[in-house]
Structures are given as structure tokens and as C-alpha cells.
Amino acid sequence: MANTIKSQQDILAKLQIEGLNPMQTEAVSVIEKNANTILLSPTGTGKTLAFSLPLLKSLDPNSKEVQALILVPSRELAIQIEQVIRSMGAGYKINAVYGGRPMSKDKIELKHVPAILIGTPGRVSDHFANDRFSKDHIKTLILDEFDKSLEVGFEYEMRNIINQLHAVHKRVLTSATQGVEIPDFVKLAEPRIINYLKGKRSSQLAFKTVVSPNKNKMRTLVNLAQHIGNEPGIVFCNLKDTITQLSTFLTQNNISHACFSGGMEQKDRERALIKFRNGTCQLLIATDLAARGIDIPEMKFIIHYELPKHEEEFIHRNGRTARVNEKGTAYILKWENERLPDFIKATKGINISKKAVKISQYWETLFISGGRKDKISKGDIAGLFFKQGGITREQLGAIELKPDCAFVAIPLALADNLVAKLNNTRLKKKKVRVTLL
Numbered sequence: 001m002a003n004t005i006k007s008q009q010d011i012l013a014k015l016q017i018e019g020l021n022p023m024q025t026e027a028v029s030v031i032e033k034n035a036n037t038i039l040l041s042p043t044g045t046g047k048t049l050a051f052s053l054p055l056l057k058s059l060d061p062n063s064k065e066v067q068a069l070i071l072v073p074s075r076e077l078a079i080q081i082e083q084v085i086r087s088m089g090a091g092y093k094i095n096a097v098y099g100g101r102p103m104s105k106d107k108i109e110l111k112h113v114p115a116i117l118i119g120t121p122g123r124v125s126d127h128f129a130n131d132r133f134s135k136d137h138i139k140t141l142i143l144d145e146f147d148k149s150l151e152v153g154f155e156y157e158m159r160n161i162i163n164q165l166h167a168v169h170k171r172v173l174t175s176a177t178q179g180v181e182i183p184d185f186v187k188l189a190e191p192r193i194i195n196y197l198k199g200k201r202s203s204q205l206a207f208k209t210v211v212s213p214n215k216n217k218m219r220t221l222v223n224l225a226q227h228i229g230n231e232p233g234i235v236f237c238n239l240k241d242t243i244t245q246l247s248t249f250l251t252q253n254n255i256s257h258a259c260f261s262g263g264m265e266q267k268d269r270e271r272a273l274i275k276f277r278n279g280t281c282q283l284l285i286a287t288d289l290a291a292r293g294i295d296i297p298e299m300k301f302i303i304h305y306e307l308p309k310h311e312e313e314f315i316h317r318n319g320r321t322a323r324v325n326e327k328g329t330a331y332i333l334k335w336e337n338e339r340l341p342d343f344i345k346a347t348k349g350i351n352i353s354k355k356a357v358k359i360s361q362y363w364e365t366l367f368i369s370g371g372r373k374d375k376i377s378k379g380d381i382a383g384l385f386f387k388q389g390g391i392t393r394e395q396l397g398a399i400e401l402k403p404d405c406a407f408v409a410i411p412l413a414l415a416d417n418l419v420a421k422l423n424n425t426r427l428k429k430k431k432v433r434v435t436l437l
Contacts, residue, residue, distance in 0.1 A: 031051060038191045038192070052085050066114060068116045069140070071143050075100055143173045206330070210333050221246070258275050258284050277398065278398040363411065364409070367436070370404075391418070395411055418434070
């Protein structure tokens with residue numbers, strides 16, 4: 001049963017948000033009043049909060065069945081939505097299921113049936129086929145980033161899932177792009193469309209072209225990173241092999257970075273994002289998988305190291321910066337004989353040879369082998385580092401707490417000493433390992 005934190009005002013206060021933006025305000029009202037809604041809004045404008053508020057309001061606190069299903073195209077988006085809704089403190093059980101995570105974990109968690117289930121089509125379809133919970137009480141269906149979920153590769157599973165949802169009376173589809181044809185099996189009759197893709201956002205995003213004298217652009221990328229300075233950003237590549245080569249070169253040039261691609265294990269991808277979020281890594285070298293549906297902070301810039309092949313990819317990459325009301329820069333890195341695709345217009349060229357900032361790594365990440373299931377809180381971890389580690393509040397960076405482990409950002413200069421002090425110490429009632437990530 002849900003606890004007393006249910007009202008929108010209480011939730012916003014818990015999230016430390018003063019008020020909803022215009023898109024969120026309209027979306028909450030429209031979703032509450034209409035059976036079918038399409039929400040189109042740029043990446044980073046708060047679509048998850050916009051559909052979660054009316055969803056939570058619609059749930060029955062006395063029900064012990066799955067009442068809402070949120071389908072997403074990627075594991076990262078499933079994890080992100082789960083974290084957002086959990087942080088709202090509405091008291092309902094929420095679970096995310098996705099490929100790359102042990103099925104045994106899903107089975108254990110689903111024995112205590114969640115009110116809201118978030119998942120990727122393949123994993124949800126598997127749970128449906130094995131009747132691990134009742135589908136008869138699912139009244140709300142949300143397709144987040146539906147333009148990806150409805151691609152050909154997902155169509156069979158999506159059709160299979162939706163055709164088994166006989167009690168659904170509310171559907172919400174969200175996307176950061178428009179013009180996608182919605183198949184009949186979604187059963188989206190006469191939807192209300194909320195479209196915020198035509199706002200004045202283009203003025204917030206600056207495009208700058210950097211020309212490499214050579215086809216191999218790695219040296220030019222390093223020069224660009226040194227020109228920008230100690231700011232976090234994403235470097236987009238088309239190929240996993242490019243990421244591997246680029247990572248080796250950046251390591252040789254002492255530029256802290258993390259890699260992110262579909263070819264990596266899920267655990268490694270999650271840890272790359274943790275190190276990027278907490279400042280251990282300045283750059284995230286990524287495929288288009290990082291263009292949407294991952295939980296990372298506002299970026300001051302992104303770099304198109306390899307030019308995208310399609311306009312949609314270009315739009316989603318750019319959506320990682322200049323989000324909401326912030327300003328940002330998209331750098332287009334091309335070698336001098338390279339022709340830009342038609343959808344990339346002529347942009348201002350910049351000279352990066354005059355200004356170079358020494359890039360230095362300040363943070364390091366420590367791994368702790370205990371988490372929420374061990375009744376460990378962020379306060380417990382902070383206390384350990386203050387009392388036994390002997391560091392100050394200013395020296396303690398971001399703490400990310402997971403069910404079975406935790407990650408803590410601390411100054412690089414203190415890392416080895418803290419590991420020596422804290423490894424194999426007790427945190428609550430558990431003896432924990434503390435190691436470099």
C-alpha cells in the first residue's frame with residue numbers, strides 16, 4: 001500500500017522542484033483527462049516526470065497487482081525511469097526488467113508484485129510468456145521513446161505484449177522526434193497530441209565546425225578537448241572499433257574518459273555512466289546508444305567525432321546539450337576533404353590552435369561491496385568516510401547507492417590512502433570491500 005506521500009505538491013517538494021515547466025503542466029492535465037496521448041518534447045525537458053505524475057495519481061493503493069506497464073527501447077532508459085519514479089517517494093513498488101540482467105533477479109523481485117513495471121520488450125515478453133504476474137489489472141500503457149520501440153526489430157515483441165493487454169484504458173506515447181507512423185496494434189484511437197518540438201530551442205544550441213588536416217582526427221580531438229578545458233562532454237562515434245582506438249589514444253594523452261556502446265556488458269556500461277556522472281571521467285566516448293534514454297547530467301557540449309549517417313541521429317545527439325533553458329555547443333569534427341551530410345548546414349568554423357587548457361583529473365571512484373539490501377544508506381557511507389577515512393565534506397563527491405553495492409567519488413590524490421584505511425571495515429553490520437573502480 002502506498003504511503004502518505006501522494007500529492008503532486010509533496011512529490012515536487014521531495015524532488016526539490018519549485019514547479020513544473022509549461023510542457024509538464026500541459027502534459028499532466030491532458031494525460032489525466034484523455035485516454036490516449038502523444039507527448040512530443042525534446043530530450044531533457046522532463047517527459048518522465050510529466051507522465052509519472054498523472055500515472056501515480058491513477059494507481060489504486062489497495063491493489064496488489066501490476067497496474068501500469070512502461071515499455072522502453074533500452075536498458076539504460078528502464079533504469080533511469082525506475083530511479084526517477086522511486087525518487088518521487090509515492091510509496092508504490094516499482095521494478096525495472098531488461099536484457100543483460102540475470103533472470104533470477106527478476107523472478108525474485110516479481111514475487112512481490114510491483115504496481116509499476118518498466119521493461120524492454122524482449123524481457124517483458126518473456127515474463128508474459130511465463131505468466132509471472134497477472135496482466136488483467138494493467139490499465140495504463142506507456143511507450144517511452146516510442147519511435148525506437150516501434151522500429152522493425154521490436155515490432156513482433158511489441159505486438160505480442162500489447163495484444164495481451166485487455167484491460168488498458170489509457171495509453172501514453174512519448175518521443176523527442178516526430179513523424180513516426182504508429183502501427184494499428186497499439187490501438188491509439190484519436191490521441192491528443194502535445195507537441196513541444198517547435199519551440200525556440202535552436203537559438204540555445206550553437207554549432208561549430210572543427211577541421212582536421214588529416215583523415216585520422218584523433219590528434220584534432222585531443223586539441224579540441226584541451227581547447228574546451230575541464231568540462232564534461234560526449235564524443236559520438238558510429239562504430240565500436242572507433243571507440244576502442246580512440247580510447248587508447250586518449251589514455252596515451254592522459255585525458256580521462258569512459259566508453260559506452262552496445263558491445264559492452266551491462267555492468268560495464270552502468271559503471272562508465274557512474275564515473276562520467278560523478279566527474280571521474282571528463283569525456284564519454286559513445287555510440288548513438290548514449291544519444292537518448294540514459295541518466296547523465298546537462299552537457300555543455302557534444303562532439304560529432306564521426307558524422308551521423310541520418311538526421312534523426314544528429315538530432316538526438318544534439319539533444320544531449322542545450323537542454324531545457326541551458327546553452328550548449330555541438331562541435332562537428334571533419335577532416336578537410338570530408339563532405340558534410342545535407343542535413344548538417346554550414347556552420348561557424350573555429351580555430352583551436354591558440355587556446356589550450358591543461359586537462360587534469362580531480363575525482364576518482366571507489367567501489368563499496370554493500371548497498372540498500374544491506375540496510376546501508378548514503379548517510380552511513382558519508383559517516384564512514386568522515387570518521388574512519390578522515391576526509392572533509394568538501395572532499396566527498398557524489399555517492400551512488402545500488403541494491404548490492406555503492407560508488408563514491410573522492411579526490412584522486414586521496415584514493416589509495418582511503419582504500420588502505422577503509423577496505424575490509426564494517427559498514428552497519430556488514431564487512432565491506434572498498435576498492436578502486
